[in-house]
Amino acid sequence: MSSLIIAEHDNVEIKPSTLNTVTAATALGDSADLLVAGKDCGAVAEHGAKISGIRRVWLIDKPEYEHQLAESMAPLIADIARNYSHVLAPSSTFGKNILPRAAALLDVQQISDIVAVESDDRFVRPIYAGNAMATVRSTDSVKVITVRTTAFKAAEMTGTATQETYPGKGDSKLSGFLKRESSKSERPELTAAKVIVSGGRGMQNGENFVLLEALADKLGAAVGASRAAVDAGFVPNDYQVGQTGKIVAPELYIAVGISGAIQHLAGMKDSKVIVAINKDEDAPIFQIADYGVVGDLFKVVPELTEALDK
Amino acid sequence: MKVLVAVKRVIDYNVKIRVKTDGSGIETSNVKMSMNPFDEIAVEEAIRLKEAGRVNEIVVVSIGAQQCQETLRTAFAMGADRGIHVLTEKTLEPLAVSKLLKEIVQIENPDLVVLGKQAIDDDSNQCAQILAGLLDWGQGTFASRLDLVDGKIEVTREVDGGLETLWLAMPAIISTDLRLNEPRYASLPNIMKAKKKPIDQKTPEDYGVDITPRLDILKVENPPSRAAGIKVANVNELVTKLRDEAGVI
Numbered sequence: 001m002s003s004l005i006i007a008e009h010d011n012v013e014i015k016p017s018t019l020n021t022v023t024a025a026t027a028l029g030d031s032a033d034l035l036v037a038g039k040d041c042g043a044v045a046e047h048g049a050k051i052s053g054i055r056r057v058w059l060i061d062k063p064e065y066e067h068q069l070a071e072s073m074a075p076l077i078a079d080i081a082r083n084y085s086h087v088l089a090p091s092s093t094f095g096k097n098i099l100p101r102a103a104a105l106l107d108v109q110q111i112s113d114i115v116a117v118e119s120d121d122r123f124v125r126p127i128y129a130g131n132a133m134a135t136v137r138s139t140d141s142v143k144v145i146t147v148r149t150t151a152f153k154a155a156e157m158t159g160t161a162t163q164e165t166y167p168g169k170g171d172s173k174l175s176g177f178l179k180r181e182s183s184k185s186e187r188p189e190l191t192a193a194k195v196i197v198s199g200g201r202g203m204q205n206g207e208n209f210v211l212l213e214a215l216a217d218k219l220g221a222a223v224g225a226s227r228a229a230v231d232a233g234f235v236p237n238d239y240q241v242g243q244t245g246k247i248v249a250p251e252l253y254i255a256v257g258i259s260g261a262i263q264h265l266a267g268m269k270d271s272k273v274i275v276a277i278n279k280d281e282d283a284p285i286f287q288i289a290d291y292g293v294v295g296d297l298f299k300v301v302p303e304l305t306e307a308l309d310k
Numbered sequence: 311m312k313v314l315v316a317v318k319r320v321i322d323y324n325v326k327i328r329v330k331t332d333g334s335g336i337e338t339s340n341v342k343m344s345m346n347p348f349d350e351i352a353v354e355e356a357i358r359l360k361e362a363g364r365v366n367e368i369v370v371v372s373i374g375a376q377q378c379q380e381t382l383r384t385a386f387a388m389g390a391d392r393g394i395h396v397l398t399e400k401t402l403e404p405l406a407v408s409k410l411l412k413e414i415v416q417i418e419n420p421d422l423v424v425l426g427k428q429a430i431d432d433d434s435n436q437c438a439q440i441l442a443g444l445l446d447w448g449q450g451t452f453a454s455r456l457d458l459v460d461g462k463i464e465v466t467r468e469v470d471g472g473l474e475t476l477w478l479a480m481p482a483i484i485s486t487d488l489r490l491n492e493p494r495y496a497s498l499p500n501i502m503k504a505k506k507k508p509i510d511q512k513t514p515e516d517y518g519v520d521i522t523p524r525l526d527i528l529k530v531e532n533p534p535s536r537a538a539g540i541k542v543a544n545v546n547e548l549v550t551k552l553r554d555e556a557g558v559i
Contacts, residue, residue, distance in 0.1 A: 101443035101449065103405070104441075104443030122528065132327065132530050132533065140524050172448075237454070272556075273556045291539055
């Protein structure tokens with residue numbers, strides 16, 4: 001038995017999501033190898049070789065893998081995967097895009113977004129927006145799995161894996177990259193932040209998010225949002241926390257002007273401590289908040305920002 | 311050109327689901343069902359392409375119990391032209407669904423297949439990607455914008471950290487994200503007209519597809535519940551609690 005982990009990276013560095021995925025793979029026992037496919041991504045392979053628990057890094061450095069398009073990546077993964085019992089990737093937009101396609105080529109049923117490993121063929125995953133947990137047993141020869149990164153610790157960086165190059169499979173000619181528009185932020189990444197300050201419809205407009213940014217800067221926090229705030233155009237869509245956005249589990253989650261719909265709770269209810277600030281004392285968010293403040297956010301948030309100075 | 315849209319009947323997104331006490335699954339009897347919200351967005355996008363004169367036929371497919379025909383009728387009332395219902399009472403996994411869709415695609419020869427990015431019941435987020443892999447077509451997952459340019463598809467995708475735009479050769483598979491469009495409501499006259507639109511009923515056997523599940527569901531449980539919290543009187547008390555009791559700031 002051995003596992004293959006698909007590294008998420010930007011050709012410069014490994015994304016933290018990969019480290020959580022390695023921990024899930026090492027819970028399966030036995031050895032784990034890392035696949036790094038990209039263009040001019042030698043530094044990524046070097047970095048990957050230092051992850052504890054990784055035995056070998058497969059490096060595929062070819063132009064056709066620069067943007068890690070699913071059409072090129074899936075045949076490559078399926079080709080390498082035949083020598084492994086498990087194939088894992090983070091359940092980020094990267095992993096979700098690529099891995100089911102690779103599973104199709106292997107004729108296996110992928111297991112999405114696992115939160116626990118019970119044995120080499122038994123896994124726990126949330127369904128219905130996290131309102132139920134299903135334990136499933138895979139009967140497939142190769143287990144293809146995406147991993148909910150917030151459910152596993154990040155692997156250490158004390159490893160000494162060997163590196164080997166692997167031949168590519170060529171350009172699929174089915175798709176191509178045109179452009180990327182990145183949301184620039186000086187704050188920590190939402191999925192990796194220890195503290196998150198999130199705003200909802202109650203913020204009323206995008207300008208008012210400066211109140212949350214001021215609070216976030218005091219706490220070294222990331223800023224998130226509910227779907228309502230994103231749909232209303234207050235903030236970009238990659239701020240969205242929830243069933244269909246990002247799944248987060250920080251030490252502290254501060255929900256401001258968020259009512260607490262099922263779909264939002266699905267993305268943050270595993271946070272260690274939840275604080276809700278809402279003027280409606282009957283808002284569902286108070287049912288899961290450890291500490292609730294009933295009041296006008298436009299008064300409470302600046303007060304809180306100021307109180308943190310003391 | 312022709313568009314194929316796959317729609318799933320799921321428990322309505324507003325329903326607070328209940329786990330069966332024997333741990334075998336979710337209570338579905340006497341629960342409100344509706345079209346998966348992402349699939350509504352897929353139907354809407356197909357209709358908009360038709361209204362823009364880019365598409366002349368929209369075929370909708372649903373796979374599952376007899377009541378899936380209601381879901382097809384909903385798509386008709388929005389503007390889809392005809393339906394295919396694959397009748398089965400068995401548990402369906404994304405791989406099986408995509409294998410059935412592959413057979414249907416090979417018969418219907420659409421230029422574009424549009425699916426929702428995930429169903430809100432099993433939360434798998436797999437069908438579009440599997441189907442694209444089985445057909446060896448390009449895939450534009452989590453689409454928030456779609457355009458047809460010079461015989462190719464330009465698709466903007468919602469990815470972690472921003473947006474990414476790709477081109478796809480046609481035919482291709484698209485999966486819809488929330489911000490692709492705002493689905494329309496069906497008008498009463500259109501609901502009446504929808505009753506006359508044809509549904510072709512099939513079974514998995516008609517397509518020669520083995521739908522045996524690959525995953526055994528061993529148990530379904532409630533998630534661990536959180537201990538009840540407290541309401542604090544003011545900001546100073548909140549800060550004190552966060553510092554001294556929770557130790558998170």
